[in-house]
Amino acid sequence: MRALSAAMLRELLIFFRYPGWVVSVVVWPVLFPAAYIFLARALAGPDPRAQAAQALGTPDYVGYILIGTLLWMWVNTTLWTIGSALRKEQLGGTLESNWLAPQPRAALLFGAALAHAVVVLWMVAVATAAFTLVYGLKVRAPAESALLFLANVPWVYGLGLLFASLVVWAKEANGMVHAVRSVFLIFCGMSFPVAVMPGWMQAVGRALPLTHGIDALRMAALAGAGWREVAPELAWLLVWGAALSVCGFLAFAFTDRRMRELGTTGTY
Amino acid sequence: MAMNEASAAIVVHHLRKDFPRRAQGPFWRRRGPTSPFPAVRDVTFEVRPGEIFGLLGPNGAGKSTTIRVIATLLLPTGGRAYVAGYDVVRHPASVRRRLGAVLTGDRSLYWKLTGRENLRYFAALYDVAPARTAGRVESLLGEFGLAEKADELVERYSTGMKQRLAIARSLLADPPVLVLDEPTVGLDPQSALGVRSLIRRIAAEGRTVLITTHYMEEADELCDRVGIIDGGRIVALDTPENLKRSLDRTTVVRLWTTGGDGRLREGLGRVPGVLRVSLREAAEPGRPSEATVTGEGLRRRVAELVAAALAAGAEVERVAIDEPTLEDVFLHLTGRGFDR
Numbered sequence: 155m156r157a158l159s160a161a162m163l164r165e166l167l168i169f170f171r172y173p174g175w176v177v178s179v180v181v182w183p184v185l186f187p188a189a190y191i192f193l194a195r196a197l198a199g200p201d202p203r204a205q206a207a208q209a210l211g212t213p214d215y216v217g218y219i220l221i222g223t224l225l226w227m228w229v230n231t232t233l234w235t236i237g238s239a240l241r242k243e244q245l246g247g248t249l250e251s252n253w254l255a256p257q258p259r260a261a262l263l264f265g266a267a268l269a270h271a272v273v274v275l276w277m278v279a280v281a282t283a284a285f286t287l288v289y290g291l292k293v294r295a296p297a298e299s300a301l302l303f304l305a306n307v308p309w310v311y312g313l314g315l316l317f318a319s320l321v322v323w324a325k326e327a328n329g330m331v332h333a334v335r336s337v338f339l340i341f342c343g344m345s346f347p348v349a350v351m352p353g354w355m356q357a358v359g360r361a362l363p364l365t366h367g368i369d370a371l372r373m374a375a376l377a378g379a380g381w382r383e384v385a386p387e388l389a390w391l392l393v394w395g396a397a398l399s400v401c402g403f404l405a406f407a408f409t410d411r412r413m414r415e416l417g418t419t420g421t422y
Numbered sequence: 423m424a425m426n427e428a429s430a431a432i433v434v435h436h437l438r439k440d441f442p443r444r445a446q447g448p449f450w451r452r453r454g455p456t457s458p459f460p461a462v463r464d465v466t467f468e469v470r471p472g473e474i475f476g477l478l479g480p481n482g483a484g485k486s487t488t489i490r491v492i493a494t495l496l497l498p499t500g501g502r503a504y505v506a507g508y509d510v511v512r513h514p515a516s517v518r519r520r521l522g523a524v525l526t527g528d529r530s531l532y533w534k535l536t537g538r539e540n541l542r543y544f545a546a547l548y549d550v551a552p553a554r555t556a557g558r559v560e561s562l563l564g565e566f567g568l569a570e571k572a573d574e575l576v577e578r579y580s581t582g583m584k585q586r587l588a589i590a591r592s593l594l595a596d597p598p599v600l601v602l603d604e605p606t607v608g609l610d611p612q613s614a615l616g617v618r619s620l621i622r623r624i625a626a627e628g629r630t631v632l633i634t635t636h637y638m639e640e641a642d643e644l645c646d647r648v649g650i651i652d653g654g655r656i657v658a659l660d661t662p663e664n665l666k667r668s669l670d671r672t673t674v675v676r677l678w679t680t681g682g683d684g685r686l687r688e689g690l691g692r693v694p695g696v697l698r699v700s701l702r703e704a705a706e707p708g709r710p711s712e713a714t715v716t717g718e719g720l721r722r723r724v725a726e727l728v729a730a731a732l733a734a735g736a737e738v739e740r741v742a743i744d745e746p747t748l749e750d751v752f753l754h755l756t757g758r759g760f761d762r
Contacts, residue, residue: 156546156549156552157546157547159546160542160543160546160547161543163543164532164535164539164543167534167535167539168532168534168535171534171575172534246529246532246533247526247529247530248529248530248531248532250495250525250526250530251525251526251530251531251544251588251591252547253495254493254494254495254518254521254523254525255518255544255547255548256515256516256518256519256547256548256549257547411497414494414495414496414497415496415497416441416442417439417441417461417487417490417495417496419495
C-alpha cells in the first residue's frame with residue numbers, strides 16, 4: 155500500500171510540475187463537451203429540448219452529451235497516461251530503478267492509475283459544476299449515477315493495464331491510442347444514439363463496454379432509472395471489467411517476464 | 423569454488439545469457455528464425471563480503487549483462503547467481519531487499535522531482551520505515567553533499583550530482599551489497615574522482631561493492647580484485663597487483679610516432695622478443711600515434727624498436743618504458759586493446 159501511495163504521489167507531483175497539464179484538466183472537460191452541445195443546438199432548430207426528447211429519448215441533451223463525452227475522455231486519458239506509463243518509464247530510464255525495488259512490479263502502474271483517477275474525478279467535478287451553473291444540469295439519481303460511474307473502473311483500468319503492456323511491445327503509443335480511441339469515439343454513441351448507425355456498426359458498438367457505461371449512466375442520471383432497469387448494462391460492465399482486468403494482469407505478467415528474458419527494461 | 427553461495431556476498435556460477443538476434447527492417451520482415459547472440463558465455467566469480475570487486479572489460483564484453491542478471495533485471499539462459507545466499511531467479515524479492523543498484527546512472531531518477539522527493543519516493547519502495555525515512559534521507563543528502571540542492575529539481579543538477587544522488591538512492595535501505603554499472607562514465611575528471619572516493623567510503627562501511635568499468639585506472643585504483651571479462655568470459659581474475667605481476671617478465675615499450683608508410687606494426691613485430699604490437703591512432707591529425715609494444719627483454723632492444731619505426735618512414739617523437747598496466751594485461755590475454 156505504501157509503495158502504491160508513493161507512486162501515486164510521485165505521479166501527482168510530476169503532473170503539477172507541468173502547468174499546461176493543470177490548465178488542460180480545467181479547460182478541456184468544459185470545452186470539449188461544449189463543442190457537441192453547440193452542434194446539437196445548431197442542428198436542432200428553435201427548440202432543442204423538444205427535438206432532443208424525440209431523437210434522444212430525453213430533453214436533457216446537455217446531460218446526454220456531457221455523460222458521453224466525460225466517459226470517453228476518461229478512456230482517452232487512461233490510454234494516454236496508464237497505457238503509456240510503462241513505456242514512459244522505460245524511455246526515461248526509471249523503469250529499472252523502480253523494478254529493482256522489492257515491490258510487486260504492478261505497483262508502479264497501479265500508483266499511476268490512482269493518480270490518474272484523482273485527475274479524472276477532478277475533471278468530472280469541474281465539468282459537472284460548470285454545466286450545472288451554465289446549463290442547469292440536473293442529475294436525477296446521484297447515488298446510483300456515482301456507483302454506475304465507478305462500475306466502469308475495472309474495465310477502464312483493465313484496458314489501461316493491457317494497453318500498457320502492448321505499448322511496451324509496440325514501443326510506440328501514439329498510433330495505438332489514436333486507433334483505439336477513434337473506435338470508442340465512433341462506435342459507442344458518445345454524442346448520438348447508437349441506433350442511428352448502420353446495423354453492423356451498432357453490433358460493434360453494443361459489444362463495447364463504453365457503450366453500456368454511457369447508456370447506464372444516462373438512464374440513471376437523466377431518466378432516474380433504478381438498479382433493475384440498469385442491471386443488464388451493469389452486468390456487461392462487470393463482465394468486461396473482469397475480462398479486461400484478467401487480460402491486463404496476464405499481459406503484464408507476460409511482458410514482465412519477456413522483458414527480463416530479452417533485456418529490454420532499459421532499452422529505447 | 424573457494425566459497426559457497428551462503429558465505430560469499432555474490433556468487434556467479436557458469437552464467438550464460440543469450441539474446442535473440444532479430445532481423446532489422448519493417449515489422450513484416452522481422453519474422454523467421456532468430457539466432458541467439460551469447461552476450462555472456464560462461465562467467466564464474468565470487469565477491470567476498472566487504473570487498474570492492476571490479477568487472478573490467480571493453481564495451482560489449484558482457485559486464486552489464488552479468489550485473490543485470492545479478493540485479494534480477496535479466497533472466498539467465500544458464501548457470502546460477504546468488505546475492506547474500508539468495509538465488510536471483512528463485513528468490514528475486516529477497517535479493518532486491520539486500521541489494522542496492524545503480525545501473526542507468528542519472529537516468530534512474532525522476533528529473534521532475536527534487537532530490538529530496540526522489541529519495542523519499544524510493545525510500546517508500548524500499549520499505550524504509552516511515553518514522554526513519556526523513557532522517558535517512560537527510561543523512562544521505564548530507565553525506566553525499568547534496569543537502570543544499572535537496573529541494574531543487576533533479577533536472578537542474580549536474581551529471582556528477584545526479585550520479586551521487588543515484589548512489590544515495592541505492593543506499594536508502596542500507597543494503598549489504600551494492601552493484602554499480604559504469605559509475606563514472608560520462609563524468610568530468612573531478613566528479614569521477616568524487617564518485618570513486620564515495621565508493622571507497624561505502625566499502626569502508628563494510629559493504630560489498632561490485633562495479634563494472636572499462637576504465638583500467640579506475641579498476642586499478644579502486645578494486646580489491648578484478649575480473650577481466652572479454653567476449654562473455656572471464657579471462658583473468660585476481661588483485662590488480664597480481665594481474666600486473668603476471669607480466670613481470672614482460673616489458674612494455676611505448677613509442678609515439680608521426681607519419682610512416684603503414685609498415686610500422688609489421689616492422690616493430692619483427693624485432694626479436696616482441697610478442698604483441700598495438701597501435702592507437704592519433705586523436706587529431708598532426709598529433710602522434712601511440713604504438714604499444716609488449717615483449718620479453720625489450721629494455722635491451724629499444725634502439726632496434728626505434729630503428730624499425732624509422733625504417734617504416736615514421737618520425738619517433740617519444741619513447742617510454744612502462745610498468746605493465748591492466749590494459750597491458752588485457753592486451754596480453756586477448757591480443758587486442760580496449761579500443762579494438
